Amino acid sequence: MAFSPFQWLYSILQWILTSIFSPDPPAPGARLRRPKIAIVGAGLTGVSAASHCVGHGFDVVLFEAGGKDHLGGIWSKVNSTSGLQIHSIMYRFHPGVKFDEGYPKQNAIVGQVEKLWKMYHLEDKTLFNTKVEKVYKDKQNRWIVNDPSNGRFDGVIAAVGTCGDPKMPHLPSQDKFKGEIHHSSNLDGIDGKGKKVTIIGGGASGVEALEWAVETGASEINVLARSDKWIVPRNAFVDILLAFNIFGQETLFSWVPENILRLFFYRDLKDIAPADQGLFTETPMVNSEIFRQIRQGKAKWLRGDIEDLTEQGVQFIKRAKGVPKGGPGHSLLVEADVIIMATGYKRPSLSFLPDEVFEEPYGPPRWYLQVFPPSHPSICANNCTYVNAIGTVGNYHIGIYTRLLLMFLVDPLTTPKTFWMKRWIDMTSTLKALAPTRAFDFFTYSELIYWFCFVVLINPFRWKWALFVFFGIGKGLPAQVVGHEDRLRNGLGYKKSYLD
Structure with a gap:
């Protein structure tokens, strides 16, 4: 190599981040304290959240x-290719993660x-082949997962993700x-050499299938997309720069990055760029390879x-730029030997959570910080209420959300x-009332960091936890301070923390 x-330099940076911010693993057999957290899902987010919990001395059970x-999770189910x-610097889902290459x-x-x-x-803390059907509270206000035989918990992290079983429409x-x-x-083991490959779907899965078709030696490749979608360069600097939009929506200046992309990235392929959809409305595809192939x-x-x-392939209505889905166009036959359904994945259900967390107008993703249902702040739906965003993925925020939950419980x-969780939701919705999308259907990473800072600063009792929440x-x-507060609360008959 x-x-x-x-x-x-990236290797040095990862070593520094691991050394400073990665919590120390507990000693084998160490007795972990309460709060005890139930984590639903042993994917990337679930394992990362569990690592943060036990690294800070609190017990967990993972249900998979x-x-x-x-x-x-989803990474265990996709192709080996x-x-x-995005660059892996934006996908370091835990401080202890170390990647040897950018992609x-x-x-x-x-x-x-x-x-x-x-x-x-x-x-020893993971229960495989254990589907979570329901989560409910007992008379002592502790959470039960499925039934009492699985233990009782002080908090719940739902980490089922956004990608479940493949969508395979007929x-x-x-x-x-x-x-x-x-x-x-x-696609592992599928041979596309010398074949006509037609890919149905123009999203990230479609681009990945296109790359597979090129690598396997397909003789002809056609991508059939129902709508245009923004594509941004596979460049960490550009991607981070786009996430600097702290408003988390289209602004008066959004035309600047959009036109720069058309001029310097799309160039002769401007017809593929969306005509009536802003960049800050939907998750863009991050890929530079697709334009080179075209x-x-x-x-x-x-x-x-x-x-x-038909027997030979797909009868397709090709539409001109700007014509909406289902609009008029030119009919043509796209011949194919292999059809790849790049139609994405079903969203895993959160129906195992209590019914009250879905009551409108405060159903997901309209939750506190998008992940805490107002009726139950001891639940954190980490990385599974996401709809659309621009910014780093599966990264810094997994630890912050987990530590916020720990702070709330401790x-x-x-x-x-x-009441105040709902007011925060209402405030954020009002601030983004003019956005093309609803307040929590799209955000940028800078906006997410703003949310975190705001909720810590707004409550003076959270100030002592700031370094813990943001950096672990x-x-x-703060634990010593809470211990003193416990003694005061105990004297006044209030609820004590778990740090006694």
Whole structure:
């Protein structure tokens, strides 16, 4: 491997972040304290959140519906050729994670999840093949998962993610097609060499399938997309810069980055750029490879609607730029030997949570900080109420959300009241009332950091926890303060913390 100064500096940066911010794993067999947290899902977010909890001395149980081969969540189910679209500096989902390259593949990502799982001794705290059907409270106000035999918990982290089973819609006249049909997540072992490959879906899965088709030697590649979607360069600096929009929505100046992208990135392919959709309305695709493939004539990008399937391929209505879905266009036959369904994944259900957390107008994602239901601040739906965003993914915020939950549970004076949680939601909705999307359907990472800062600063009792919440350090001093507060509360007959 050629020497790369940037990669060397990145390795140094990861070492520094791990040394300073990664909590120490507990000693094998160490007795962990309350609060005890139930974590639903042993994917990337679940394992990371569990590592933060036990690293700070608090007990957990991980519930995973699948077997051990599902450790890593969606990453355990995708193709071995799948990799990050964004730079891994924006995907360090725990301070202890270390990537050897900028855009690691599936096995490297799952490997880091497994490393955390073992490093923090989560083997004995994980219940595989245990689907969570319901979560409810007992008479002592503690959480029960499915039934009391699984223990009782002070808090719950829902970490089921946003990608579950593959979506595999039935295409019109699908039985007529004589070729192969596969989902984009199931391409390992499929041979596309010399074949005409048609990819249905123009999202991130579609781009990944396009890259697979090029690598496998397909003779012809067509991507059929129903709508245009913003594509941004695979460049960490550009991606971080776009996330600096603290308003989390389209602004009077959004035309600047949009036109810069059209001029310097899309260039001769401006027809693919969205005509009537702002950049800050939906999660963009992060990819530079797709334009190179189109310019080299290795792939075609067609906008339109599927009319029917025939023996030879897809009867397709090609629409001009600006014509809406289902609008008029030109009918053509897109011949195919292999059809790849890049149609995404079903969103996992949160229906195991109590019914009251779904009551409108405060149902997900309209929750406190998007993840805490106002009726139950001891629940944190970490990384599974997300809809659309621009910014770093699976990164800094997993630890912050987890430590916010720990702070709420450990220090009653920091726990938000239902009334004020709803007022924060109302305030954020009002601030984004003019946004093309609803307040919590799109955000930027800078806006997310603003949310965190605001909720810590607004409550003086949370100030002592600031270093712990944001960086995972300095728990000792606020814990001592809470101990003194406990003695005062005990004398006045108030609820004590778990630090006694």
